Amino acid sequence: MSFNKQCLCPLLITVSAFAIMMQSASAETRHGNTEVFYSTASLLVQNSVVEVRGVRIEQGEEGIEVILETKQGDVLKPTSRSEGNNFIVDIPNAQLLLPSGNAFRQEKPIAGITEITIINNTDNNIQLTITGEVGVPKVELFDDNEALIFGVLPATSTAPNPISSSEQGEAIELVVTGEQDSYRAPNATAGTRTDTPIRDIPQSIQVIPRQVLEDQKVIRLTDAIRNVSGIVEGDSFAGTVDNFNIRGFDFTTTFRDGFREFSDTLRELSTVEQIEVLKGPASVLFGNAEPGGIINLVTKKPLSTPYYSGGFSVGNFGFYRPSIDVSGPLNSDKTLLYRLNVAYENAGSFRDFVNSERFFFGPIFDLKLGDKTNVLVNVDYAKDKRGFDQGVVALGRSVANIPTSRFLGEPRDTREVEEVNVGYSLEHRFNENLTLRNAFRYTSNHSFDYRAQPLELDEETGELSRNFRSNDDYLEQYSLQTNVVGKFTTGSIQHTLLFGIDLARQKTDGSQRRLPRGLTPSINIFDPVYNAIPRPALSELIATRNGNSQTETAGIFLQDQIAFSDNFKLLLGGRFDIVNQNQFDRISDTASSQYDEAFTPRIGFVYQPIKPISLYASYSRSFAPNFAQRADGTFLPPERGTQYEVGIKADFNEKLSATLAAYELTKTNIGTTDPNDPDGFSIPIGEQRSRGVELDISGEILPGWNIIASYGYTNAEVTQSTDLRIGAKIPKVPEHKASLWSTYEFRQGNLKGLGFGLGLFYLSDRPGGDIPTNDSDDGFVLPSYLRTDAAIFYKRDNWKAAINMENLFGVRYFEAFNFGRNTVIPGAPFTVVGSISFEF
Numbered sequence: 022m023s024f025n026k027q028c029l030c031p032l033l034i035t036v037s038a039f040a041i042m043m044q045s046a047s048a049e050t051r052h053g054n055t056e057v058f059y060s061t062a063s064l065l066v067q068n069s070v071v072e073v074r075g076v077r078i079e080q081g082e083e084g085i086e087v088i089l090e091t092k093q094g095d096v097l098k099p100t101s102r103s104e105g106n107n108f109i110v111d112i113p114n115a116q117l118l119l120p121s122g123n124a125f126r127q128e129k130p131i132a133g134i135t136e137i138t139i140i141n142n143t144d145n146n147i148q149l150t151i152t153g154e155v156g157v158p159k160v161e162l163f164d165d166n167e168a169l170i171f172g173v174l175p176a177t178s179t180a181p182n183p184i185s186s187s188e189q190g191e192a193i194e195l196v197v198t199g200e201q202d203s204y205r206a207p208n209a210t211a212g213t214r215t216d217t218p219i220r221d222i223p224q225s226i227q228v229i230p231r232q233v234l235e236d237q238k239v240i241r242l243t244d245a246i247r248n249v250s251g252i253v254e255g256d257s258f259a260g261t262v263d264n265f266n267i268r269g270f271d272f273t274t275t276f277r278d279g280f281r282e283f284s285d286t287l288r289e290l291s292t293v294e295q296i297e298v299l300k301g302p303a304s305v306l307f308g309n310a311e312p313g314g315i316i317n318l319v320t321k322k323p324l325s326t327p328y329y330s331g332g333f334s335v336g337n338f339g340f341y342r343p344s345i346d347v348s349g350p351l352n353s354d355k356t357l358l359y360r361l362n363v364a365y366e367n368a369g370s371f372r373d374f375v376n377s378e379r380f381f382f383g384p385i386f387d388l389k390l391g392d393k394t395n396v397l398v399n400v401d402y403a404k405d406k407r408g409f410d411q412g413v414v415a416l417g418r419s420v421a422n423i424p425t426s427r428f429l430g431e432p433r434d435t436r437e438v439e440e441v442n443v444g445y446s447l448e449h450r451f452n453e454n455l456t457l458r459n460a461f462r463y464t465s466n467h468s469f470d471y472r473a474q475p476l477e478l479d480e481e482t483g484e485l486s487r488n489f490r491s492n493d494d495y496l497e498q499y500s501l502q503t504n505v506v507g508k509f510t511t512g513s514i515q516h517t518l519l520f521g522i523d524l525a526r527q528k529t530d531g532s533q534r535r536l537p538r539g540l541t542p543s544i545n546i547f548d549p550v551y552n553a554i555p556r557p558a559l560s561e562l563i564a565t566r567n568g569n570s571q572t573e574t575a576g577i578f579l580q581d582q583i584a585f586s587d588n589f590k591l592l593l594g595g596r597f598d599i600v601n602q603n604q605f606d607r608i609s610d611t612a613s614s615q616y617d618e619a620f621t622p623r624i625g626f627v628y629q630p631i632k633p634i635s636l637y638a639s640y641s642r643s644f645a646p647n648f649a650q651r652a653d654g655t656f657l658p659p660e661r662g663t664q665y666e667v668g669i670k671a672d673f674n675e676k677l678s679a680t681l682a683a684y685e686l687t688k689t690n691i692g693t694t695d696p697n698d699p700d701g702f703s704i705p706i707g708e709q710r711s712r713g714v715e716l717d718i719s720g721e722i723l724p725g726w727n728i729i730a731s732y733g734y735t736n737a738e739v740t741q742s743t744d745l746r747i748g749a750k751i752p753k754v755p756e757h758k759a760s761l762w763s764t765y766e767f768r769q770g771n772l773k774g775l776g777f778g779l780g781l782f783y784l785s786d787r788p789g790g791d792i793p794t795n796d797s798d799d800g801f802v803l804p805s806y807l808r809t810d811a812a813i814f815y816k817r818d819n820w821k822a823a824i825n826m827e828n829l830f831g832v833r834y835f836e837a838f839n840f841g842r843n844t845v846i847p848g849a850p851f852t853v854v855g856s857i858s859f860e861f
Contacts, residue, residue: 076139232727259410409436428549466495527571531568567606600616680717824853
């Protein structure tokens with residue numbers, strides 16, 4: 022891979038900017054990301070340093086107390102923040118002076134707490150860090166003139182305050198306000214269905230935190246995944262759905278909070294807290310899926326303190342988007358919490374005749390049914406209407422040299438989607454070692470489109486034949502998940518055991534109608550003429566598809582996370598799935614069915630020679646139903662994926678981490694043409710293999726300087742087939758993908774609150790068209806590109822203003838293609854979005 026001069030200039034700018042940031046940041050010290058507010062006192066600067074002469078940890082009724090002995094505890098005003106599983110308290114104007122030294126450390130003072138450390142962070146600041154095993158501990162500060170007393174409960178418990186106000190005075194709950202502003206997310210649920218540190222999972226998992234989405238002003242999932250290695254945009258169905266290719270394999274469904282989502286609309290990100298990308302087979306936890314991996318969207322949760330946020334974005338091409346995010350308690354004892362996200366979007370496009378309108382409404386409620394049980398209830402509604410835009414066309418082995426704004430459909434081509442989701446998630450904690458979870462989700466989705474579909478290009482004349490067609494589809498989906506998480510020990514070995522059952526039913530009913538061949542006017546790609554005939558009524562179109570289907574799935578799985586010691590961990594898992602499919606074709610009046618069973622295992626280990634380094638290796642498998650048929654009418658066995666992966670995960674510090682992974686991933690049982698009966702029948706000997714190396718880095722380099730960067734090498738090719746060319750590269754998959762996004766914010770001085778962002782996104786050449794066969798090759802090349810983005814923002818108190826610029830140098834580039842060489846999707850030229858937001 023080589024960079025041209027166009028690539029070199031932005032890289033030099035990046036290096037220079039980073040050098041300036043390093044120099045500016047070197048003298049800064051940052052003690053917290055978010056402030057803590059107390060009802061009994063405001064945070065005042067004290068002139069004298071308070072001495073802390075003793076530290077004690079005492080057992081309470083249900084938790085522990087961390088006691089800092091000082092005669093002036095009443096004048097100290099701590100602030101707090103959370104990072105990963107750490108609850109961090111900064112105590113300004115204080116100094117730790119212990120007889121044994123100026124530091125304190127206690128490992129595993131109670132089940133659920135890994136360690137407690139107290140140090141002098143600076144000459145006049147004490148830092149208390151309480152690390153939980155599975156999440157951030159609950160910590161409360163109690164008034165006392167003789168000491169600072171912190172009541173501590175593990176994250177798995179929601180028991181009452183460990184110390185009553187009658188015993189210690191008024192309890193002041195330490196409440197972290199606002200959203201996390203870190204680029205590093207140390208935990209993810211997608212890898213194990215438990216809240217496990219990423220460093221302890223033997224598989225590559227990348228997380229895009231909320232702060233990255235905010236800084237980049239990302240509203241589409243396609244833009245968010247630019248930050249992750251090994252994943253690119255797939256078939257977007259004319260820009261109306263989210264589909265991707267992960268590690269060389271198409272991925273057509275996303276997950277939200279562990280539930281499979283129907284891939285028929287663009288996912289809404291205003292309600293998303295973080296995006297988790299699990300690389301490699303995920304069938305052991307999520308059932309039938311392609312082997313490349315999955316994307317799991319984690320929803321924002323209600324807050325126990327009032328939170329109000331509003332924002333407005335406006336940009337070129339007629340874009341504007343207002344949104345609100347509000348949360349808090351609905352009653353005085355905080356047993357009923359709510360959160361509401363609402364967003365409206367209206368936009369034109371750099372593409373002729375293309376515009377869009379979108380509305381989203383998503384409330385969620387958290388009901389505490391006692392100390393050990395809570396229920397989350399969520400409802401969301403989305404309505405999306407946008408132009409059906411199939412891009413431009415390939416000409417020969419490259420993309421046609423026509424303006425990227427040129428539209429080759431008809432001006433009124435459109436697609437509309439309306440979706441409703443309703444669900445609940447119940448969690449009951451029998452004790453700190455045993456938790457039951459039960460969740461349900463119902464989805465209804467109705468989509469309709471009417472467009473002029475491109476068919477074939479006469480490359481000499483530039484005439485593109487087309488066909489008016491329309492789809493009208495309805496889907497209902499019911500999903501139920503139940504699992505139990507138990508923690509126990511066998512001797513010195515610790516276990517986290519997960520047992521679960523998943524049930525789902527999906528019903529679809531839909532049709533496609535087309536105008537009889539030859540009646541739709543063609544269009545010349547060099548000199549287009551629109552509306553040559555009036556758009557036909559739907560009654561003039563002939564049904565080519567009309568039917569319904571029902572798919573029922575059941576899965577049972579067992580997983581054990583075994584810790585032989587603090588630095589050696591083993592993950593074992595297995596799942597058995599049943600998939601039963603029934604289809605009815607109304608046009609031919611025929612029914613068909615398919616029944617599949619599959620077992621998918623996973624095994625991996627993590628070895629940590631030192632605490633910041635994790636070495637891992639894993640083996641995992643996946644399965645997906647196969648819709649190809651043999652000559653005798655039976656369906657082929659399920660497609661199977663097999664992956665071997667090794668890697669290194671490094672936590673450079675509490676704020677910066679990286680993952681380096683190498684893998685080999687093979688998909689077998691792919692239907693390939695039956696040489697003895699080639700007229701539509703297949704045999705299961707097709708095989709595709711992908712090999713690659715991936716590097717992902719995210720976090721804070723220096724105070725105020727954040728980064729998320731990635732590089733991926735992917736070699737995806739056909740390895741066995743009777744009709745496809747052996748060794749052919751997989752379309753849409755670049756060999757090289759790299760990304761860099763970095764922001765710097767001044768934290769002190771006259772420029773405090775001012776920040777800058779810079780992004781570089783590179784893709785190498787990608788194959789286009791269909792996979793070449795032994796007899797034909799309609800392939801073309803999507804050229805490489807380097808896109809440069811930038812941002813400038815200013816924060817002050819509770820508001821933030823920003824200007825985000827995409828494709829700063831107006832590079833001509835192409836994102837992907839949809840159905841073939843006549844549906845190449847161009848990238849947007851220079852785009853600017855201004856935004857302002859407020860938080861209360």
